[in-house]
Amino acid sequence: MLYIIGLGLADEKDISVKGLEIVRRAERVYLEAYTAVLLVEKSQLESYYGRSVIVADREMVESQSDDILAEADTKDVAFLVVGDPFSATTHTDLALRCQQHNPPIPTRTLPNASILTAVGATGLSLYNFGQTVSMVFFTDSWKPDSFYDRVAENSTLGLHTLVLLDIKVKEPNLEALARGKIVYEAPRFMTVAQCASQMIEVEETRKQGVCGNDQLAIGVARLGSDDEKILAGTLEELSQADFGRPLHSLVLCGSTMHEMEWEYARTFAIDQEKFDGIWKKNYGTKK
Amino acid sequence: MLYIIGLGLADEKDISVKGLEIVRRAERVYLEAYTAVLLVEKSQLESYYGRSVIVADREMVESQSDDILAEADTKDVAFLVVGDPFSATTHTDLALRCQQHNPPIPTRTLPNASILTAVGATGLSLYNFGQTVSMVFFTDSWKPDSFYDRVAENSTLGLHTLVLLDIKVKEPNLEALARGKIVYEAPRFMTVAQCASQMIEVEETRKQGVCGNDQLAIGVARLGSDDEKILAGTLEELSQADFGRPLHSLVLCGSTMHEMEWEYARTFAIDQEKFDGIWKKNYGTKK
Numbered sequence: 135m136l137y138i139i140g141l142g143l144a145d146e147k148d149i150s151v152k153g154l155e156i157v158r159r160a161e162r163v164y165l166e167a168y169t170a171v172l173l174v175e176k177s178q179l180e181s182y183y184g185r186s187v188i189v190a191d192r193e194m195v196e197s198q199s200d201d202i203l204a205e206a207d208t209k210d211v212a213f214l215v216v217g218d219p220f221s222a223t224t225h226t227d228l229a230l231r232c233q234q235h236n237p238p239i240p241t242r243t244l245p246n247a248s249i250l251t252a253v254g255a256t257g258l259s260l261y262n263f264g265q266t267v268s269m270v271f272f273t274d275s276w277k278p279d280s281f282y283d284r285v286a287e288n289s290t291l292g293l294h295t296l297v298l299l300d301i302k303v304k305e306p307n308l309e310a311l312a313r314g315k316i317v318y319e320a321p322r323f324m325t326v327a328q329c330a331s332q333m334i335e336v337e338e339t340r341k342q343g344v345c346g347n348d349q350l351a352i353g354v355a356r357l358g359s360d361d362e363k364i365l366a367g368t369l370e371e372l373s374q375a376d377f378g379r380p381l382h383s384l385v386l387c388g389s390t391m392h393e394m395e396w397e398y399a400r401t402f403a404i405d406q407e408k409f410d411g412i413w414k415k416n417y418g419t420k421k
Numbered sequence: 422m423l424y425i426i427g428l429g430l431a432d433e434k435d436i437s438v439k440g441l442e443i444v445r446r447a448e449r450v451y452l453e454a455y456t457a458v459l460l461v462e463k464s465q466l467e468s469y470y471g472r473s474v475i476v477a478d479r480e481m482v483e484s485q486s487d488d489i490l491a492e493a494d495t496k497d498v499a500f501l502v503v504g505d506p507f508s509a510t511t512h513t514d515l516a517l518r519c520q521q522h523n524p525p526i527p528t529r530t531l532p533n534a535s536i537l538t539a540v541g542a543t544g545l546s547l548y549n550f551g552q553t554v555s556m557v558f559f560t561d562s563w564k565p566d567s568f569y570d571r572v573a574e575n576s577t578l579g580l581h582t583l584v585l586l587d588i589k590v591k592e593p594n595l596e597a598l599a600r601g602k603i604v605y606e607a608p609r610f611m612t613v614a615q616c617a618s619q620m621i622e623v624e625e626t627r628k629q630g631v632c633g634n635d636q637l638a639i640g641v642a643r644l645g646s647d648d649e650k651i652l653a654g655t656l657e658e659l660s661q662a663d664f665g666r667p668l669h670s671l672v673l674c675g676s677t678m679h680e681m682e683w684e685y686a687r688t689f690a691i692d693q694e695k696f697d698g699i700w701k702k703n704y705g706t707k708k
Contacts, residue, residue: 142437143532150533151441152434218534220541226685233688243542245430245534245645246437247505250547252532254507260537261553265580268548291574293552358532398513401520 136206136232136239138225140218140246143358145174146182149214153244157183160212164202166224168192168303170216170249171321171381173359179214187214191304195224199231206232206239218248249383252357253296256364256385257398263296264288264388269329270300271322279336285386286344292390297333299324299382323380326353326365330373330384345369350387350412352399353377367404368412375404391417423493423519423526425512427505427533430645432461433469436501440531444470447499451489453511455479455590457503457536458608458668460646466501474501478591482511486518493519493526505535536670539644540583543651543672544685550583551575551675556616557587558609566623572673573631579677584620586611586669610667613640613652617660617671632656637674637699639686640664654691655699662691678704 137156142148149157157163165176165187172179180187190202190213202213219225225243232239254260265288267281281297288295302322310317330353333345347370355363355377365375372384391399396413403409424443429435436444444450452463452474459466467474477489477500489500506512512530519526541547552575554568568584575582589609597604617640620632634657642650642664652662659671678686683700690696 140534145439147439147442148437148531150429150435150437152432154438155434218538218541220538221547223546223681225541226544226681230685244435245539245542247427247532247534248538248547250538251505251507251535254505254512255530255532257513259510260508260535261555263553264551265578266548287578291552291578394510394513398517 135210136203136228136241137210137212137244138219138228138241139212139214139244141172141214141216142247143217143249143252144356145172145359146179148247148358150244150246153246154183156210157185157212157214159210161205161209162188163212163214164188164190165214166190166195166216166222169222169224171301171303172216173356195228199228203232203235203239207235207237218246218250219243220245221248221250247358249298249357250296253354253383253385255357255362256352256354256366256402258294258352258385258387258391258395262294262388262390264291264293266296266298268298268300269324269332271302271324272332272335277336279340282336282340282344286342288388289344291388293388294391295386295388297329297384297386299329299384301381324382326355326377326382326384327373327375329382330369333386334369334373345386348412350391350409350417352385352387352402353382354385355379355382364402365404366399366402366409368408371404387417389417393418422497423490423515423528424497424499424531425506425515425528426499426501426531428459428501428503429534430504430536430539431643432459432646433466435534435645437531437533440533441470443497444472444499444501446497448492448496449475450499450501451475451477452501453477453482453503453509456509456511458588458590459503460643482515486515490519490522490526494522494524505533505537506530507532508535508537534645536585536644537583540641540670540672542644542649543639543641543653543689545581545639545672545674545678545682549581549675549677549682551578551580553583553585555585555587556611556619558589558611559619559622564623566627569623569627569631573629575675576631578675580675581678582673582675584616584671584673586616586671588668611669613642613664613669613671614660614662616669617656621656621660632673635699637678637696637704639672639674639689640669641672642666642669651689652691653686653689653696655695658691674704676704680705
């Protein structure tokens, strides 16, 4: 059996009791480490689980899945995913490969907390979110803005948008690659400030009033940990805010943000008077 | 400290290791039992946690929250919520009361798996869901159809819609109430079949092509448990399908359901040939 086990968001103790039992008895334990990261080191997981953990990077999952699935038809293999397994496409990939394996490998998935729901900590109702978008690091020559169309669609319906921020782990250095060497860059994690700046930058080109300076948004960092940080304000304010260590995410507030959502979200405001003023003027309207 | 702790979806072992540690040492342990239910009895929780658990029904949470919060400024109180705490407004209510308490009561929330993400088990991408809607039990004289407008909005954007199904626990019997007696009805949980029928019924009146007989949908039951059941088909097929014990939910597929989603979802099809035919004809189109 291949067990795909969600680890939750913060540390080694966010795994479920059921998941921990499986990890402790499994033949091998893998950790998916390229779509998200925990806030603790692998060694801390290993020491708490009492098991050695094999880090599965993108290359291993995509090209060497036979190694991961070896003997999984007769033995238990645990594949750990930060957050919730279903929130990454890795899950669907692996599960499909198990179905197509000869003989088929049974799979079982253990769900856990995901950023998609933990973002409810902002006070915004999860029922009022539209589709989720991703924001990638802009470069001088590559500023993909397809997120803007999705945000605009949500915005038309007055819905909030969760923006998931790019992480780059184990990216090869392109200059070294051109010389035939593989050297990995240091990991990079997009900050709330970078995301807010990129949104404002795209708004300046697209000009549909979707994510300009005065749009209300809420930045979050390290959700689910002791050290979580939530700040609400305009995109301009958030583009200057320091949220500290990764992981960060951002929610752009939809215009229907109702009174109860506002009452809770304003407790996180960088400048409460400003936040209240903009909310009263532009938000809380019924669709 | 008031700890609001998500229990996950299925049984007593879906709590996180961190959550279990808090439950075992807390002064009092409450269980929110009116927006969702676990698939096991309270006694099974109590026996595994080694603690007695006080069931908090809607009345207690809404009218007697002072009892729940008593001494929480100096002692640890655990408030357990089925699924993820942020997926119900109970969380926001309680947390706001804690902030407004004199002296303020510190709170900490432990996220867990939610139906909002566990529904990824269908193979549909969580990034392609629009707003979530609720379906209540229709009566002869009351058939609220505001869900239809939300589904239509999602549908315009080609997005999937998660439909959460009504549960009635501890509802007073109205005839007895009229005679001055409080007698509670037996708990009722909406089935996928009932939901699909009600959607088709509303489509017959509203006629915008949002949720008619031939729309593809996926029903799920007891997600996250050993016993989970997933079936895909037309709403008409699902209106005849038997999913067994609660809890059930339904996803109406959006027209952008792409090839990889279809490839996975079709493995759950009641009638695969029919499912494939409708998908090829009406779905998978780019926005």
